Amino acid sequence: MAITAAMVKELREATGAGMMDCKKVLVETNGDIEKAVAILREKGLAKAAKKADRLASEGLAGLIINDNFTKASLIEVNSETDFVAKNDKFITLVNDTLKLIQNNDIKDLDELNKATINGENFEEYLKSQIATIGENLVVRRFATIKGEAINGYVHSNGKIAVAIAAKCGNADKEKVVEFLRNLAMHAAAMKPKVISYKELDPKFVEEELIALKGEFEKENEELVRLGKTLHHIPEYGSRLQIDEKAIKKAENEIKEELKKEGKPEKIWDKIIPGKLDRFFADNTVIDQRCTLLGQFYVMDDKKTVEQVIEEKSKELGDKIEITSYVRIEVGEGLEKKVDDFAAEVAAQL
Numbered sequence: 001m002a003i004t005a006a007m008v009k010e011l012r013e014a015t016g017a018g019m020m021d022c023k024k025v026l027v028e029t030n031g032d033i034e035k036a037v038a039i040l041r042e043k044g045l046a047k048a049a050k051k052a053d054r055l056a057s058e059g060l061a062g063l064i065i066n067d068n069f070t071k072a073s074l075i076e077v078n079s080e081t082d083f084v085a086k087n088d089k090f091i092t093l094v095n096d097t098l099k100l101i102q103n104n105d106i107k108d109l110d111e112l113n114k115a116t117i118n119g120e121n122f123e124e125y126l127k128s129q130i131a132t133i134g135e136n137l138v139v140r141r142f143a144t145i146k147g148e149a150i151n152g153y154v155h156s157n158g159k160i161a162v163a164i165a166a167k168c169g170n171a172d173k174e175k176v177v178e179f180l181r182n183l184a185m186h187a188a189a190m191k192p193k194v195i196s197y198k199e200l201d202p203k204f205v206e207e208e209l210i211a212l213k214g215e216f217e218k219e220n221e222e223l224v225r226l227g228k229t230l231h232h233i234p235e236y237g238s239r240l241q242i243d244e245k246a247i248k249k250a251e252n253e254i255k256e257e258l259k260k261e262g263k264p265e266k267i268w269d270k271i272i273p274g275k276l277d278r279f280f281a282d283n284t285v286i287d288q289r290c291t292l293l294g295q296f297y298v299m300d301d302k303k304t305v306e307q308v309i310e311e312k313s314k315e316l317g318d319k320i321e322i323t324s325y326v327r328i329e330v331g332e333g334l335e336k337k338v339d340d341f342a343a344e345v346a347a348q349l
Contacts, residue, residue, distance in 0.1 A: 001031040011036055015046035041211035044218025058082040061161035061328045063152045064098045069177045072150045072163035073102040075142040076328045080135040093129050101142055145324040149173050151180035155188050159330040162187045169318035176320060179312055187327055192292040195325050197239040208286050209237035237286040250279045292325055
């Protein structure tokens with residue numbers, strides 16, 4: 001199969017890999033883009049694409065929380081330009097739509113379109129707003145979560161909204177709510193996909209571990225050249241892969257290491273827990289990237305969010321358990337429209 005410049009360009013944009021690497025792997029896979037991406041990732045040649053270059057739509061992410069902090073609704077409404085996203089009429093549209101969704105427990109777009117707002121059908125209301133504002137407007141997605149305690153955060157640019165719900169039992173609810181806002185701020189910055197490693201798909205973890213090893217091995221080549229500390233190449237990627245047998249094996253290896261170092265056995269029990277923590281940190285990188293509980297907390301990066309929640313539970317008098325988490329970022333997952341101005345002018349001529 002002939003490998004075209006367009007195919008090489010597509011693969012480069014998807015992976016950030018070099019042109020010659022892209023061409024070589026496309027030849028190897030006979031032009032199969034999906035297989036080519038997988039191979040580049042395994043070799044550590046694929047880089048994270050710049051999301052800002054791919055985000056298509058402008059618009060706003062919104063959040064509303066009820067008075068007793070037991071229910072939160074989030075929304076993404078897209079506009080064609082950022083200029084319109086800052087328009088007061090557009091902001092009012094976003095806020096009024098959020099109130100409608102929360103007050104009526106609206107679950108999907110069909111329900112929303114049939115709902116009544118300001119005395120008219122929502123679908124007609126949106127059309128009238130489009131006509132008034134002068135741009136195409138789209139309610140792309142929304143969600144509502146409920147719980148014993150809920151709080152959230154909207155980033156100052158209006159592009160990211162997060163809500164987190166928790167069970168809190170007899171813990172001081174006011175302080176739990178305050179803590180949940182801090183967790184929501186963490187999630188806004190660190191972009192976890194799910195709450196826990198238990199929600200990760202085993203196949204996803206296996207594939208990500210292969211890519212992770214390739215990424216670290218490739219980076220280690222440069223670190224060797226610079227004389228810097230190398231990445232530990234992990235045996236596992238997630239707690240999902242670490243069973244009791246794996247923990248026992250790690251513990252035995254730590255004991256052997258301490259024995260070789262001549263450390264007296266009577267102090268091993270003080271050293272082993274810290275070494276096991278290091279083992280988990282080295283072998284749960286996928287959790288640290290993808291899960292809320294597995295990430296190191298931005299306000300105390302020596303501890304994971306899970307450890308911080310355990311400490312906060314003791315401090316506030318009962319177990320705090322995260323039950324729901326939603327993060328919305330405007331334009332996430334959409335392809336950015338790239339205008340070829342020269343071609344547009346040529347077409348008009």
